Amino acid sequence: MGTGPELGAAGNGGDVDAMLQTALQRLALLAEATDALSSTLDGREALRRLCRVLLPQLADWCAADLLDGRGRPSRVVVEHFDTARPTAHLQGPLPDVPQASADPLARVLRGAGPLVADPEAVLGADDASAWHAAQVTLFTALHAKSAVIAPLRARRQVLGALTLARSGDQLPLTADDLDLIEDLAHRTALAVDNARLYASVQDTAEHLQRSLLPGLPDLAPLTVAARYLPARSAAEVGGDWYDCFRLPDGSTALIIGDVTGHDLPAAVSMGQLRNMLRALACDRQGPPGDILRRLDLAIETLYGDRTATSVYARLTSGSDQAWTLDYANAGHPPPLLITPEGDARYLTAGHSVLLGVDPHTARPSGRQALTGGSTVLLYTDGLIERPGEHLDTGLERLRQHGAALAREDIPAFLDELLAGLARNSSDDIAVLAVRLPPAS
Numbered sequence: 001m002g003t004g005p006e007l008g009a010a011g012n013g014g015d016v017d018a019m020l021q022t023a024l025q026r027l028a029l030l031a032e033a034t035d036a037l038s039s040t041l042d043g044r045e046a047l048r049r050l051c052r053v054l055l056p057q058l059a060d061w062c063a064a065d066l067l068d069g070r071g072r073p074s075r076v077v078v079e080h081f082d083t084a085r086p087t088a089h090l091q092g093p094l095p096d097v098p099q100a101s102a103d104p105l106a107r108v109l110r111g112a113g114p115l116v117a118d119p120e121a122v123l124g125a126d127d128a129s130a131w132h133a134a135q136v137t138l139f140t141a142l143h144a145k146s147a148v149i150a151p152l153r154a155r156r157q158v159l160g161a162l163t164l165a166r167s168g169d170q171l172p173l174t175a176d177d178l179d180l181i182e183d184l185a186h187r188t189a190l191a192v193d194n195a196r197l198y199a200s201v202q203d204t205a206e207h208l209q210r211s212l213l214p215g216l217p218d219l220a221p222l223t224v225a226a227r228y229l230p231a232r233s234a235a236e237v238g239g240d241w242y243d244c245f246r247l248p249d250g251s252t253a254l255i256i257g258d259v260t261g262h263d264l265p266a267a268v269s270m271g272q273l274r275n276m277l278r279a280l281a282c283d284r285q286g287p288p289g290d291i292l293r294r295l296d297l298a299i300e301t302l303y304g305d306r307t308a309t310s311v312y313a314r315l316t317s318g319s320d321q322a323w324t325l326d327y328a329n330a331g332h333p334p335p336l337l338i339t340p341e342g343d344a345r346y347l348t349a350g351h352s353v354l355l356g357v358d359p360h361t362a363r364p365s366g367r368q369a370l371t372g373g374s375t376v377l378l379y380t381d382g383l384i385e386r387p388g389e390h391l392d393t394g395l396e397r398l399r400q401h402g403a404a405l406a407r408e409d410i411p412a413f414l415d416e417l418l419a420g421l422a423r424n425s426s427d428d429i430a431v432l433a434v435r436l437p438p439a440s
Contacts, residue, residue, distance in 0.1 A: 372439025382427030
């Protein structure tokens with residue numbers, strides 16, 4: 001089966017053609033492995049793809065164990081060349097690495113290796129520990145005639161181990177295979193380390209972004225709720241934000257925005273723009289379009305090349321309990337108005353180009369009278385945009401979902417909306433909804 005034996009030693013005869021063929025096969029395997037490791041920034045997925053490349057070319061089965069930041073081991077991948085053979089039950093947390101054990105995996109995780117392991121010696125060891133039991137379970141379930149265990153080492157630190165094993169009639173893995181497997185392990189360790197570093201940066205950005213989003217105040221008799229969902233892809237953390245607060249004149253400010261970019265600088269800029277818009281809204285009681293114009297001037301002066309979209313709205317109650325929404329839209333998806341009866345339509349007035357393009361552009365405002373019990377929804381484009389799909393399709397999908405949920409209370413309204421629309425999004429999403437008190 002496979003070509004495993006050909007990737008071992010060049011042969012006892014020293015045939016030049018055979019040696020050349022073996023060298024070319026090894027180079028091809030290394031190239032395939034590198035492609036598999038570099039095809040994703042998810043460390044576990046990279047390990048799965050690597051194992052699928054190595055099987056059955058180099059081994060019958062492989063396992064990858066990783067240490068977390070506290071040195072706790074976990075078996076994250078177990079793959080067999082026979083994909084019908086169950087392996088999921090062999091994955092999961094492992095006992096703590098024993099510090100005095102002669103077990104080859106324990107030695108590798110402590111810094112030794114790569115090592116040629118004798119499966120019979122592993123199975124026959126006089127060891128009653130939980131660690132040994134886990135190794136016995138692995139080798140018994142998948143069988144092994146020979147094995148090599150190599151450390152995943154990067155930046156002078158052991159991140160885990162890669163186990164490759166042959167069974168049946170295959171030529172055994174020997175010391176002649178150590179150089180190849182060590183090279184594979186080194187490439188694997190770099191991929192795992194890069195994935196961890198990338199995930200750490202993205203996690204920092206997400207935590208920063210969440211910390212910059214406000215807690216919503218009590219704005220009774222209005223009911224207000226908001227949600228933020230980070231992008232499903234680790235590469236997508238950006239500058240979506242929402243805001244809602246009472247203005248000095250008693251009206252309520254509603255804000256949604258999206259800073260261009262999907263990285264840590266975008267999250268930082270989001271916080272800066274949000275605070276500037278808050279200050280301008282509290283200081284000036286002019287039309288929303290004028291507030292966005294002043295924000296645009298500030299962006300041009302302080303940031304230059306940063307662009308963003310935003311909707312700024314002011315919700316006001318008159319003496320006769322009539323409600324009015326004044327709003328301006330700088331390049332953002334339009335607010336959605338939903339009546340208690342389930343009629344839903346977009347508010348398309350007061351639209352102008354996104355912020356950061358032309359600070360001297362006109363910024364008109366729109367005005368909409370609202371009936372009691374109505375819902376105003378502000379959202380970012382991750383809720384409606386899908387690759388290869390026309391934007392109108394996403395807008396109509398949102399309008400229909402919003403209309404169907406018109407009678408749900410606001411927290412349930414947002415949760416159901418996201419459950420129905422967010423699962424296929426590749427972007428981060430911010431949503432803000434406000435429900436007016438029912439008409440008396």
